[in-house]
Amino acid sequence: MYQWDFGILWSYRWLFLNGLGVTVGFTVVIVVCGLLFGLLGAFGSLSRIRALRLTALAFIEAFRCTPILVQLIWFYYALPILAGVEMTPITASALALSLYGGSFYSEIIRGGIVSIDSGQSEAGAALGMTPIQAMRRIVLPQAIKRMIPALMNQSIIQFKNTSLVSVLAVPDLVYQSQVAAHDSYRPLETYTAVAVAYAAILIPLTIIVRRGEKRLAVSE
Amino acid sequence: MSEASKTTSKIEIRSLRKSFGSNEVLKNINLDVAKGGVVALIGPSGSGKSTLLRCINLLVVPDGGSVRVGDTRFAFGEGAKLPDVKTLAKFRATTGMVFQHFNLFPHMTTLQNVMEGPVTVRRMAKAEAEKLARAQLAKVGLAEKADQYPATLSGGQKQRVAIARALAMEPDVMLFDEATSALDPELVGEVLNVMQRLASEGMTMVIVTHEIAFAREVADRLIFMRDGVVVEEGPARQVIDNPQEATTRAFLSHFHRTGALPPANTAS
Numbered sequence: 001m002y003q004w005d006f007g008i009l010w011s012y013r014w015l016f017l018n019g020l021g022v023t024v025g026f027t028v029v030i031v032v033c034g035l036l037f038g039l040l041g042a043f044g045s046l047s048r049i050r051a052l053r054l055t056a057l058a059f060i061e062a063f064r065c066t067p068i069l070v071q072l073i074w075f076y077y078a079l080p081i082l083a084g085v086e087m088t089p090i091t092a093s094a095l096a097l098s099l100y101g102g103s104f105y106s107e108i109i110r111g112g113i114v115s116i117d118s119g120q121s122e123a124g125a126a127l128g129m130t131p132i133q134a135m136r137r138i139v140l141p142q143a144i145k146r147m148i149p150a151l152m153n154q155s156i157i158q159f160k161n162t163s164l165v166s167v168l169a170v171p172d173l174v175y176q177s178q179v180a181a182h183d184s185y186r187p188l189e190t191y192t193a194v195a196v197a198y199a200a201i202l203i204p205l206t207i208i209v210r211r212g213e214k215r216l217a218v219s220e
Numbered sequence: 221m222s223e224a225s226k227t228t229s230k231i232e233i234r235s236l237r238k239s240f241g242s243n244e245v246l247k248n249i250n251l252d253v254a255k256g257g258v259v260a261l262i263g264p265s266g267s268g269k270s271t272l273l274r275c276i277n278l279l280v281v282p283d284g285g286s287v288r289v290g291d292t293r294f295a296f297g298e299g300a301k302l303p304d305v306k307t308l309a310k311f312r313a314t315t316g317m318v319f320q321h322f323n324l325f326p327h328m329t330t331l332q333n334v335m336e337g338p339v340t341v342r343r344m345a346k347a348e349a350e351k352l353a354r355a356q357l358a359k360v361g362l363a364e365k366a367d368q369y370p371a372t373l374s375g376g377q378k379q380r381v382a383i384a385r386a387l388a389m390e391p392d393v394m395l396f397d398e399a400t401s402a403l404d405p406e407l408v409g410e411v412l413n414v415m416q417r418l419a420s421e422g423m424t425m426v427i428v429t430h431e432i433a434f435a436r437e438v439a440d441r442l443i444f445m446r447d448g449v450v451v452e453e454g455p456a457r458q459v460i461d462n463p464q465e466a467t468t469r470a471f472l473s474h475f476h477r478t479g480a481l482p483p484a485n486t487a488s
Contacts, residue, residue, distance in 0.1 A: 119321055127313065127386070128310065
């Protein structure tokens with residue numbers, strides 16, 4: 001029978017905290033950048049200009065249909081050779097995760113926009129609004145409300161995906177726990193603690209999302 | 221307003237054509253509406269009357285012909301450049317439209333719905349727009365509903381708010397696209413009542429409707445359309461009471477053509 005000894009992890013607390021800080025900070029960056037890419041992708045895929053539409057669709061499908069782990073490695077090892085730009089592991093992984101998340105955000109945002117009845121933008125147009133005004137004043141405020149639960153869900157996935165950046169030696173929670181596990185010869189305790197840490201952050205978030213979904217269902 | 225537009229019609233449509241795919245919905249339509257005139261468009265579904273109405277404010281862009289409202293004229297067809305979005309928006313701001321399904325903005329209160337056009341399109345100051353919006357709501361008898369959301373209103377009230385929203389842009393022309401078709405029968409009267417008052421105030425109106433008795437009372441001209449062409453046209457009473465064409469007679473035989481308007485219970 002295995003003798004658990006979580007006490008041993010206490011001496012690595014600063015390492016864990018450090019890693020957790022990087023993980024959370026990283027999540028904030030890739031959620032914000034991902035949403036920006038998502039907005040661009042969504043508006044691109046809804047554009048009346050064909051070239052823009054095709055570019056956006058190519059971007060969305062390229063990042064939705066390849067594994068994020070492959071993208072991370074490709075951005076760090078292949079892109080610098082192809083584009084001639086050196087990237088730190090942090091930049092490469094932030095870029096890859098933002099684009100990956102952005103492709104999913106795009107689909108959520110696009111779906112939210114097209115779910116609004118066309119009569120709404122028509123009513124805006126009939127009042128004399130330009131398409132941009134109707135989008136900003138009429139369609140988006142309604143669409144965003146519908147998107148929020150799905151966007152929150154995708155952000156939770158983004159948070160978990162940050163664990164992959166450890167393959168590029170970005171010192172996130174997983175990377176630091178690898179260090180601790182090697183040092184202490186206690187991988188079971190270490191990775192159990194890491195799993196608990198992720199869950200401790202995400203479970204409250206999922207509860208908030210579920211509440212939001214319920215509230216939305218009532219107001220519709 | 222130029223001298224010329226006083227003598228000529230407010231709306232002038234010439235040789236209008238529109239197809240959706242291989243389906244030709246409008247075939248060479250001509251239409252004139254005098255200033256202050258009320259024209260009713262009737263006909264079976266699929267006759268093209270709603271498409272024609274939507275061509276007047278260019279929500280539907282015609283394939284050929286021309287549309288003039290007031291002093292603004294657009295020509296369509298080969299060689300004609302399509303108007304850009306800014307020009308279109310400016311043009312549409314001068315025409316009000318009321319939809320079958322109201323299309324109120326559900327995320328805004330009744331007051332905000334009516335203020336939206338003046339604030340966003342006419343760049344009116346909020347306080348001034350609110351004054352205007354409250355006046356328009358009072359006009360349709362809904363002043364006390366200003367702070368409610370559309371979801372809490374009855375169908376008839378929603379449509380009256382939609383009329384107030386269109387009127388807040390102070391349009392030259394009002395277009396009604398089956399404004400009472402989605403309403404429960406007992407709510408039709410209050411909407412027709414508002415429309416009738418508007419007509420008597422001299423608003424130029426084009427009304428797509430199935431309310432034949434209303435058209436007979438309120439419209440001065442009536443146009444019967446079928447399969448994308450104008451079959452019969454003339455003074456409303458004359459066409460309804462004494463239709464000349466067989467298809468018009470057949471269509472009108474489905475309706476009660478006379479009688480009082482449904483009672484309106486709008487106390488305003």
